[in-house]
Amino acid sequence: MRFVVCGEALIDLMPEESISPEESRWIARSGGGPLNTAAALAKLGEDSHFLGRLSTDAFGRQLRSHLEAAGVNTDLSVTTDEPTSVAVVSLDDEGKASYNFHFDGTSNFNWQAAEFPQLEEGDWLHFGSIGSVIGPGAKHVLDFVSRTDAATSFDINVRPSTLPDRANYFALVSDLMAAVGRGGGIVKASDEDIAWLVDDEENPLGYAQAWAEEYGLAMFIVTLGGDGVAAVRPDGRIAQVPGHKVEVVDTVGAGDTFMAGFLSAYAEDPSDLEAALNRGVAAAAIVVTRQGAKPPTRAEVDAFLG
Template sequence: MHVVVCGEALIDLIPDNSVPGTTQSSLWQAHSAGGPLNTAVALARLGLPAQFLGRLGGDGFGAQLRSHLAVNDVGLDLAVQTESEPTSLAIVSVDSTGQATYTFHLRGTANFNWAPQEFPELGADDWLHTGSLMAVVEPGRSALLDYLSTTPAGLSFDLNVRPTVQPDRRLYGELLDPFLKVLGERGGVVRASDEDLHWLDPSSGSSARRIAADLAATYGLELVVVTTGGEGAFAVGANREPVSVPGLPTAVADTVGAGDTFTAGFLKVWLEEKNLVGAMRSGCAAASIVCSRIGANPPDADEVAALLARA
């Protein structure tokens, strides 16, 4: 089985508060990032080889992203190298609790200008993980939807809602709708955070568990896995009893890459063992470790195993 992660690779610009800035200039750390890139790197560090299916910019940041993927043993055979298209940027703001918010600069960047011939043929034994910004930013969105509708590979999809990219909740839901239909038809896995669900459905007053259950029932989704911050995660499905696991406390440096790393920890065990509780515990452990670090710096398999053993 080949595991392929499709989507954006971008640069997170995170304030560097170690040196005081001035009114004229400030210092920022340029971190290799993007939800799919983070997940691919985390999978590789956990020992599940992954290919990155993304479009990399022709600038210096694009070279940084390619190097970051290569150093972490993520396959680049399927990556598309552009010449003149720039790399997408995300300006990251971190509050006093370590919670991160993002403002994106995406127009005309390499990530989304997909051509149909740039997508590879995958087999029924392969696994394709995608979602995030690619599901809501054109022209990449339409190209990705066509690809998911025809590939025979197994599918997982991360909602990873970004309101600063599309602030209209109704339109955001409409953009996600056809992807969720495909996932439901194909027995795929949907990953979301409780914040994602509450943002998409703010008026109902329902709990994240109720919203997830309604989502699973509406689309016939076999599995919806929802992270709830430090509290842990739960999973529901159209024909599945709910399952919950507790979180693993940590001193939070920031939450950058937490959901992406959870997804990798989950998929590592889910794809190898089909053990739902074990997969969710693995995801929570991986996310706990990455939250203790600055930026999306996911753990390796030994670190996750050690934390689970202590827990």
């Protein structure tokens, strides 16, 4: 199966060392949720293609090199002279990442209708994160998802600092869930994503079930941090697997890597949902033990699962 991952590729500026009160050292890591998922799928041995807008600037060249080194095909990517988007990453004491974004006039958000390919029924289109909700290109992403013949999955991956208005954010996400639901696709979010969208920290699985039913989804997947993950069907059936106790370095790329692990297994055998969830959780458990989004290989996931 050909996996086509659509969305942003950007530079994560991550703190490395404080040299003095006036100076600090930072690492420019290749990032962006869709880029991470595309790379993780390729590392797992899948036929992974990145559908994104890559700049010709130095950061853009780094992103393209990163994708190609991971084994991702960039044949569907668009080359642009617009500057690369940048995210400044902060880590708390537990290694959990938060982001401040610098997006104005940058490469990821100026999609044109003619830049999207025609996908086939045998393809799998995965998309999401901020590239699907930030204008002016978001409307073209929605149109593309609405008309594709490919199987679809959508990772909401909320970034509140990019669109602080909950109602506006949820309206955009709702349109995308409806587009995915027309083909009986899959939506994924973290429990924290759901809590922010609805301004309610109670019962994320209840919201997931309601949205799966309302939008006609095959399932809604909710990642639960260290507690694992649950997949909720429209009729309320839940498949849930626990997390793994590991030493967390940082959580950068955890959800993106989970989705790659899940999709690689689910596309191969949709009948064994629990096994697919377990592979996703294992892949995410490995990546959080590493600094930055460095996804595991298929052999590493197999070894981790024993």
